Amino acid sequence: xxxxxxxxxxxxxxxxxxxxxxxxxxxxxxxxxxxxxxxxxxxxxxxxxxxxxxxxxxxxxxxxxxxxxxxxxxxxxxxxxxxxxxxxxxxxxxxxxxxxxxxxxxxxxxxxxxxxxxxxxxxxxxxxxxxxxxxxxxxxxxxxxxxxxxxxxxxxxxxxxxxxxxxxxxxxxxxxxxxxxxxxxxxxxxxxxxxxxxxxxxxxxxxxxxxxxxxxxxxxxxxxxxxxxxxxxxxxxxxxxxxxxxxxxxxxxxxxxxxxxxxxxxxxxxxxxxxxxxxxxxxxxxxxxxxxxxxxxxxxxxxxxxxxxxxxxxxxxxxxxxxxxxxxxxxxxxxxxxxxxxxxxxxxxxxxxxxxxxxxxxxxxxxxxx
Numbered sequence: 296x297x298x299x300x301x302x303x304x305x306x307x308x309x310x311x312x313x314x315x316x317x318x319x320x321x322x323x324x325x326x327x328x329x330x331x332x333x334x335x336x337x338x339x340x341x342x343x344x345x346x347x348x349x350x351x352x353x354x355x356x357x358x359x360x361x362x363x364x365x366x367x368x369x370x371x372x373x374x375x376x377x378x379x380x381x382x383x384x385x386x387x388x389x390x391x392x393x394x395x396x397x398x399x400x401x402x403x404x405x406x407x408x409x410x411x412x413x414x415x416x417x418x419x420x421x422x423x424x425x426x427x428x429x430x431x432x433x434x435x436x437x438x439x440x441x442x443x444x445x446x447x448x449x450x451x452x453x454x455x456x457x458x459x460x461x462x463x464x465x466x467x468x469x470x471x472x473x474x475x476x477x478x479x480x481x482x483x484x485x486x487x488x489x490x491x492x493x494x495x496x497x498x499x500x501x502x503x504x505x506x507x508x509x510x511x512x513x514x515x516x517x518x519x520x521x522x523x524x525x526x527x528x529x530x531x532x533x534x535x536x537x538x539x540x541x542x543x544x545x546x547x548x549x550x551x552x553x554x555x556x557x558x559x560x561x562x563x564x565x566x567x568x569x570x571x572x573x574x575x576x577x578x579x580x581x582x583x584x585x586x587x588x589x590x591x592x593x594x595x596x597x598x599x600x601x602x603x604x605x606x607x608x609x610x611x612x613x614x615x616x617x618x619x620x621x622x623x624x625x626x627x628x629x630x631x632x633x634x635x636x637x638x639x640x641x642x643x644x645x646x647x648x649x650x651x652x653x654x655x656x657x658x659x660x661x662x663x664x665x
Contacts, residue, residue, distance in 0.1 A: 315376040334379060343411055348409055370382055374531030385409060385449075390409060392457055417448065435462055440500070448491060448492070450474075462505075469505075469513075488637065519593050523581035523585050525643055527582070529574070529604070554617075563617060570605060577602045578599045597652050607639070614632060
């Protein structure tokens with residue numbers, strides 16, 4: 296099993312890094328945090344113009360026909376530059392859901408618009424502090440949806456949503472909702488990271504379309520894939536925070552020398568690096584399992600999610616501490632990474648949820664009974 300990247304994949308990373316570096320700077324993140332206008336439409340348009348939004352779509356629907364590994368590279372670079380774009384909900388969740396569970400008509404009508412940046416599909420899976428398919432109270436009867444979903448990342452900016460709701464037999468399924476239709480009310484929320492806006496969406500007898508291939512097992516698979524790709528976004532985020540902190544430790548002087556020369560600081564930077572590399576190793580295995588369709592994807596995804604959550608929390612908190620007094624200020628950069636890390640944690644559920652899933656999957660493994 297080879298976890299190395301090909302020459303083509305390295306080129307993809309380098310090209311993405313240059314493009315995102317030109318558009319999604321930390322100065323842009325500060326501006327959007329201050330203004331509350333979270334969605335960076337300029338960067339999203341640049342990604343569309345470069346063909347990046349269709350990276351993992353089939354060529355028949357306007358995409359490049361690449362796979363999960365290339366999408367993981369995109370997610371990591373988005374995390375590294377703190378881009379305020381809906382990479383996770385749209386590219387890592389809505390597109391795979393449509394491709395695996397949607398009808399051909401749904402794919403033809405929506406995927407080209409996503410690739411061109413015109414269509415944004417939010418994922419409305421959370422409600423009441425829980426996550427589908429375990430927690431679902433929204434219901435569909437005769438093609439009409441009623442219920443409430445919150446928080447929905449980029450919900451106020453989206454044109455459509457994939458909504459988890461139970462059908463008339465009380466089975467959780469995914470439904471496509473046009474957010475401009477009657478019976479849909481969207482209210483913006485105030486998230487911890489305003490560069491990643493969230494909303495509450497209320498459906499009152501709103502018209503929806505079923506994704507026929509969706510069922511609880513399909514939703515679990517979708518979440519597993521999203522957890523792997525989110526881990527790469529978190530790794531990119533943590534890696535950038537470590538790089539900034541290391542640079543600051545080389546510039547900040549105390550007692551006549553850079554603070555990075557003190558053993559206590561060196562050890563903390565080394566611990567940050569170790570956490571990131573452990574998360575990266577687990578994420579690589581998750582990406583391989585996702586790309587190859589390996590049966591161990593649920594366990595790989597849970598481990599990738601847990602180690603990425605641990606790395607992001609540790610690295611972003613240490614970054615603030617090692618920046619000293621300036622690290623706590625609004626004008627400094629460290630809190631941007633801390634906020635994004637907390638927001639990414641909320642979107643797919645906390646560590647306890649993924650620990651339970653890991654334990655359940657390990658307990659059900661064939662070798663567990665021997």
